[in-house]
Amino acid sequence: MEKFPEPLEALIKEFNKLPSIGRKTAERLVLYLLSQDAQETQLLSQALLDVKSKIRPCKICFNYTEAEECEICKDVRRDGSTVCVVGQPQELLKLEKTNEYQGLYHVLGGLISPVNGIGPEHLHIDELMRRLEAGKVREVILALDPKVDGEFTAMYLARKIKPLGIKTTQLAQGVPIGRDLEFADEVTLSRAVQGRTNL
Amino acid sequence: MEKFPEPLEALIKEFNKLPSIGRKTAERLVLYLLSQDAQETQLLSQALLDVKSKIRPCKICFNYTEAEECEICKDVRRDGSTVCVVGQPQELLKLEKTNEYQGLYHVLGGLISPVNGIGPEHLHIDELMRRLEAGKVREVILALDPKVDGEFTAMYLARKIKPLGIKTTQLAQGVPIGRDLEFADEVTLSRAVQGRTNL
Numbered sequence: 001m002e003k004f005p006e007p008l009e010a011l012i013k014e015f016n017k018l019p020s021i022g023r024k025t026a027e028r029l030v031l032y033l034l035s036q037d038a039q040e041t042q043l044l045s046q047a048l049l050d051v052k053s054k055i056r057p058c059k060i061c062f063n064y065t066e067a068e069e070c071e072i073c074k075d076v077r078r079d080g081s082t083v084c085v086v087g088q089p090q091e092l093l094k095l096e097k098t099n100e101y102q103g104l105y106h107v108l109g110g111l112i113s114p115v116n117g118i119g120p121e122h123l124h125i126d127e128l129m130r131r132l133e134a135g136k137v138r139e140v141i142l143a144l145d146p147k148v149d150g151e152f153t154a155m156y157l158a159r160k161i162k163p164l165g166i167k168t169t170q171l172a173q174g175v176p177i178g179r180d181l182e183f184a185d186e187v188t189l190s191r192a193v194q195g196r197t198n199l
Numbered sequence: 200m201e202k203f204p205e206p207l208e209a210l211i212k213e214f215n216k217l218p219s220i221g222r223k224t225a226e227r228l229v230l231y232l233l234s235q236d237a238q239e240t241q242l243l244s245q246a247l248l249d250v251k252s253k254i255r256p257c258k259i260c261f262n263y264t265e266a267e268e269c270e271i272c273k274d275v276r277r278d279g280s281t282v283c284v285v286g287q288p289q290e291l292l293k294l295e296k297t298n299e300y301q302g303l304y305h306v307l308g309g310l311i312s313p314v315n316g317i318g319p320e321h322l323h324i325d326e327l328m329r330r331l332e333a334g335k336v337r338e339v340i341l342a343l344d345p346k347v348d349g350e351f352t353a354m355y356l357a358r359k360i361k362p363l364g365i366k367t368t369q370l371a372q373g374v375p376i377g378r379d380l381e382f383a384d385e386v387t388l389s390r391a392v393q394g395r396t397n398l
Contacts, residue, residue, distance in 0.1 A: 005263055005265045005269075005270075006265065007249040007250050008250060008254060008263060010249065011246040014242055015243070017239070017243075018231060019227060019228070020224060021228075028219065029218070029220075031288070032217060032218050033217075033247070033251075034250065034251075034254065038251045038252075041247050041248065041250065042247075042251075044210075045244045045245075045247040045248050047206070047210040047212075047213045048232070048240050048247075049244050050206040051206050051207060051209075051210045051229065052232075052240045052241075053237075054204075054206040055204060055206055055233065064204055064207060064233070065204055066204045066206065070204075071204075088230070089203075089230070090226065090230055
């Protein structure tokens with residue numbers, strides 16, 4: 001016997017497909033589930049199906065939602081004159097957790113990445129432009145990864161938004177809080193010097 | 200919006216229950232699955248249900264199996280006069296991969312562990328004794344973790360088997376192959392000296 005029985009191997013294979021789960025971890029997960037009540041496995045199994053059947057993109061901002069429009073777009077207390085553009089819904093969630101931002105969002109669904117063959121037409125950029133052209137938005141905050149693809153996408157968007165006369169900003173770049181300055185990389189440090197603020 | 204929509208949170212929670220999967224990893228897995236075809240998620244969901252409905256313990260040795268008896272117990276070419284005792288099915292699989300052992304197995308389902316409240320009555324020890332009392336077995340190999348619980352369980356079993364007059368052995372203890380001797384711990388080294396073999 002070189003392998004586990006087929007149903008075990010099948011589940012190990014499925015777990016193994018997931019990011020950051022290798023064969024060894026997949027085996028451990030399966031053996032753990034075997035040691036638990038059948039109910040635990042049923043819960044996980046059902047939760048997987050629910051995610052795919054119940055979750056869809058918000059028709060306005062492409063955030064994850066169960067309804068037509070997401071919680072944020074539906075919330076009348078949010079400031080409709082500001083739109084924060086992010087690559088993925090999890091970045092939106094991260095920003096929400098700061099309680100710093102009260103405007104709306106727009107999820108691009110990725111970043112322009114010529115290396116990976118992702119062009120503007122693969123992202124929700126047309127939908128963003130239509131939102132902006134509607135005339136209510138006064139500021140667009142670009143909250144994109146401070147890396148090559150993010151900066152490229154930010155430049156592309158800034159150029160596209162400019163003719164509309166809408167103020168376009170991006171997140172401040174500088175040294176992260178709570179880290180040793182000694183370990184900050186040179187690019188971050190030089191941006192921090194360029195963007196220094198008055199005290 | 201402080202959280203993902205409910206179906207996403209539910210799946211994150213379920214993943215988060217699994218060993219070695221923290222909240223962050225659980226989020227990453229869920230967002231990955233959202234980005235994949237619905238079919239992928241269905242495969243995983245179904246594989247989970249199959250494992251619980253199709254897998255059971257072999258009625259002879261308690262290895263995982265889909266049938267009444269496992270592949271190994273059913274295999275007439277295996278040597279029925281030797282039984283190798285392991286704690287868990289995955290250890291059996293590890294031994295099988297060596298192609299060194301041609302006998303049968305017995306899975307205890309754990310190790311005696313007074314600290315964790317696991318006594319002999321919680322393990323498949325009675326079933327092992329009945330197999331041995333049937334009279335066909337001539338050697339029992341104890342392949343248990345070379346740690347406190349494993350050594351305690353081995354001693355317990357050796358004492359219990361002794362009256363039956365069956366030869367009881369355990370895996371050789373010594374320095375692991377392919378590692379620097381310098382890094383071997385003292386207990387392992389002293390066992391290796393005690394158990395030194397002729398060349």
